[in-house]
Amino acid sequence: MSTFAEVFGTEPDGAWRAPGRVNLIGEHTDYNDGLVLPIALPNRIAVSASAREDGVVAVSSNGQEGVVEFTLDSLQPGSVPDWAAYPAGAAWVLREAGYGIGGANLLFDSDLPSGAGLSSSAALLCASAVALLGLRGIEVDPAEVARLAQRAENQYVGAPVGLMDQMASMCCTEGHALYFDIRAMTTDQIPFAPADDDLTLLVIDVKAPHRHVDGEYAARRRSCEQAAAALGVPALRSIELDQLDDALARLDDDVDRRRVRHVVTEIRRVEDAVALMRAGRLREVGPLFTASHASLRDDFEITVPELDVAVDTALAAGALGARMTGGGFGGCIIALVEAAAAEQVFAAIEKAFAEHGFRAPTSLAADPSAGASRVR
Ligand code: GAF
Numbered sequence: 274m275s276t277f278a279e280v281f282g283t284e285p286d287g288a289w290r291a292p293g294r295v296n297l298i299g300e301h302t303d304y305n306d307g308l309v310l311p312i313a314l315p316n317r318i319a320v321s322a323s324a325r326e327d328g329v330v331a332v333s334s335n336g337q338e339g340v341v342e343f344t345l346d347s348l349q350p351g352s353v354p355d356w357a358a359y360p361a362g363a364a365w366v367l368r369e370a371g372y373g374i375g376g377a378n379l380l381f382d383s384d385l386p387s388g389a390g391l392s393s394s395a396a397l398l399c400a401s402a403v404a405l406l407g408l409r410g411i412e413v414d415p416a417e418v419a420r421l422a423q424r425a426e427n428q429y430v431g432a433p434v435g436l437m438d439q440m441a442s443m444c445c446t447e448g449h450a451l452y453f454d455i456r457a458m459t460t461d462q463i464p465f466a467p468a469d470d471d472l473t474l475l476v477i478d479v480k481a482p483h484r485h486v487d488g489e490y491a492a493r494r495r496s497c498e499q500a501a502a503a504l505g506v507p508a509l510r511s512i513e514l515d516q517l518d519d520a521l522a523r524l525d526d527d528v529d530r531r532r533v534r535h536v537v538t539e540i541r542r543v544e545d546a547v548a549l550m551r552a553g554r555l556r557e558v559g560p561l562f563t564a565s566h567a568s569l570r571d572d573f574e575i576t577v578p579e580l581d582v583a584v585d586t587a588l589a590a591g592a593l594g595a596r597m598t599g600g601g602f603g604g605c606i607i608a609l610v611e612a613a614a615a616e617q618v619f620a621a622i623e624k625a626f627a628e629h630g631f632r633a634p635t636s637l638a639a640d641p642s643a644g645a646s647r648v649r
Pocket residue numbers: 296299300301302303304392434435436437438599600601
């Protein structure tokens with residue numbers, strides 16, 4: 274691991290961090306103006322940074338070879354490829370928004386597995402943005418930084434993602450899940466401390482290779498937007514659960530019908546989960562996780578065998594509920610389990626994976642952590 278001084282020949286002016294997330298419930302609802310409930314992870318992308326005055330941004334990462342340099346003035350969507358597209362996208366969006374960020378040297382370090390559906394892309398964008406702003410002492414509301422990071426991912430990187438991951442990375446607080454209403458743009462911090470109820474939230478990376486993720490994500494989003502247009506509503510959030518049957522009857526396409534059913538029922542599951550958590554009835558959230566998984570598997574069709582086997586095995590081994598989390602097609606599952614049963618549930622999944630010839634799964638600590646901040 275190289276030090277900042279070794280890479281850039283100067284000491285950093287400061288250091289910042291932005292975490293990854295797991296979403297408790299509310300999957301593929303964000304771009305439908307819906308509700309989500311993520312927690313930030315202790316795992317984060319850290320960045321040390323120094324200001325420079327020549328309009329050049331130089332980025333390096335402890336996981337990657339060399340230094341990538343670009344001038345702020347020359348940035349255009351897509352102009353910087355690979356991992357450096359994310360810090361470049363952050364610099365581009367801040368320039369477009371009129372912030373005087375000058376130039377910078379940025380050295381990244383991550384303990385957030387990439388490709389595990391834990392939103393390392395959003396964390397990289399948010400870490401870049403808070404460092405570039407922080408170096409100049411520019412204060413921007415965290416939710417606005419999240420919106421800018423989403424715009425960078427949509428327009429600079431070209432991924433049509435919603436706003437959940439960036440909001441989680443910017444606005445989560447320790448010990449809480451972030452209840453985020455995308456239509457209203459309001460947030461509420463919901464206390465989330467499974468250990469107080471003798472429970473554990475297992476987060477298990479199923480190590481499935483991602484397959485056609487980008488195209489599939491865009492296709493799901495298109496289906497939802499098409500269906501909303503056909504139903505004459507601005508977004509699927511406008512369809513209440515008691516209007517679902519009527520809405521489904523008005524759609525011709527069977528695939529679109531199933532996508533709509535997932536989104537509308539999932540939004541209700543988020544409301545139900547939050548009501549139970551507020552009432553101190555966390556155990557009862559388990560079945561909502563399981564129903565969410567079934568909906569993502571059968572109606573939204575974004576699970577893969579590794580995710581389904583992990584969920585089924587967790588449930589058979591006594592989990593109160595389990596579901597895939599994140600964009601799908603790989604990534605992680607979460608399982609709500611009695612603390613005393615956590616080891617046995619994970620061991621059962623390891624065994625089932627070995628029997629299926631899948632790669633060995635790994636588990637992560639799921640302590641609800643704070644959003645992005647300056648650390649030095
Ligand atoms: C990915 C996207 F980036 C989020 O915006 C969200 O849509 C999620 O998939 C699914 O809930 O993480």
